[in-house]
Amino acid sequence: MRLSRLHQTHYRNGPDYRNQADVSFQDIQHAFAFSTIKVGRWVTKEEQQIAANLIFDALFDLATILNLPSQALGLKRQLNLAFGTGGQAGVQAHYAPYSRTLALAKNAGAGALAHEFWHAFDHYITDKVFSPPHYKFSSDTWLNKNTLIAHPLNQALAQCFKAVLLSESGNEPSHYTQTAITLDKKLNQLYYSRPTELMARAFEAFVQDHSAITNRYLVSGTQQTELAKAGIYPRDQHREAIGQAFKLYFYQLGFALKKSSR
Structure with missing residues (x-):
């Protein structure tokens, strides 16, 4: 059997x-x-x-x-x-x-x-971050420069988008984004370079890089797989910078949620 x-x-x-x-x-x-x-x-x-x-x-x-x-x-x-x-x-x-x-x-x-x-x-966070949101997902909405609702948490999330999608100067796509665009052109598709997918893979990398917890049911494949080696996940210093941005955002979000529940 x-x-x-x-x-x-x-x-x-x-x-x-x-x-x-x-x-x-x-x-x-x-x-x-x-x-x-x-x-x-x-x-x-x-x-x-x-x-x-x-x-x-x-x-x-x-x-x-x-x-x-x-x-x-x-x-x-x-x-x-x-x-x-x-x-x-x-x-x-x-x-x-x-x-x-x-x-x-x-x-x-x-x-x-x-x-x-x-x-x-x-998807959930879009209308909490942008007014009005013109797309279903906040990553798409941010890239299309919709109006950010003024709040420290929203500013921190915007820094995550910037860290993942744009170069350090903020004037052009990040190397990670450019690699995904090149791969999509090679495969004649639009998938890896979609902002929603770029952010999801960057989030995976952040989760897998956690020093104290490893769970391959939760996440795997962001480091040693053939796709990872092809550059569809952030790498090296860029990956570290993204991780710091996510860490700061979720630390602040967690602090706010725990404070509001008291």
Whole structure:
């Protein structure tokens, strides 16, 4: 019998949030304040248990890395989570803005969670940062110079966009952006160089570079894969500068959220 890829071990080094106990998808919904969670009908009970533990750990790792309260990941209960349902052939995971759903494939979602969370966050935050927002995602909106709502958090997020998408002078695309444009031209497509995708991959790199937590179900492949070597992820000093910008933004966001909950 062919075993599900869920049975494979996904390397992780981080805190034990579950006290080595099993959790359920209901526990995930409560801990991270998702609006709804849907599990596919073809996911067995055993696969559900394995996936619930993996996703629970990965989301807590992400909240820890971002310095956010765990319930912030549900984006004020506007984000839905789907596992093993409504997938697309050959796609690890995807975010559907029309339904605000982060969907993980049963056998291929490992390593894509951080990437898709950024898409969900990028979508959610748009109308909190820009007035009026003319695009669904804040990264697209920022690049098209829409009006930023005056707030220190929005200024810090804008610095993340600048650090990723533009050169140090701010007058031209970053080398990372230029590399993606060149690759898209070679492949006759528009994908890697889209602002939403550039930001999501930069966010992945930031998450994977965390010194104290490693979780390959959350993120993997930003350093040693062939695509990484081709330059579709930030590298070297640029990668460090991006990481510092993300770290500063999420530290401030986490501080504000924790202060408001007191």
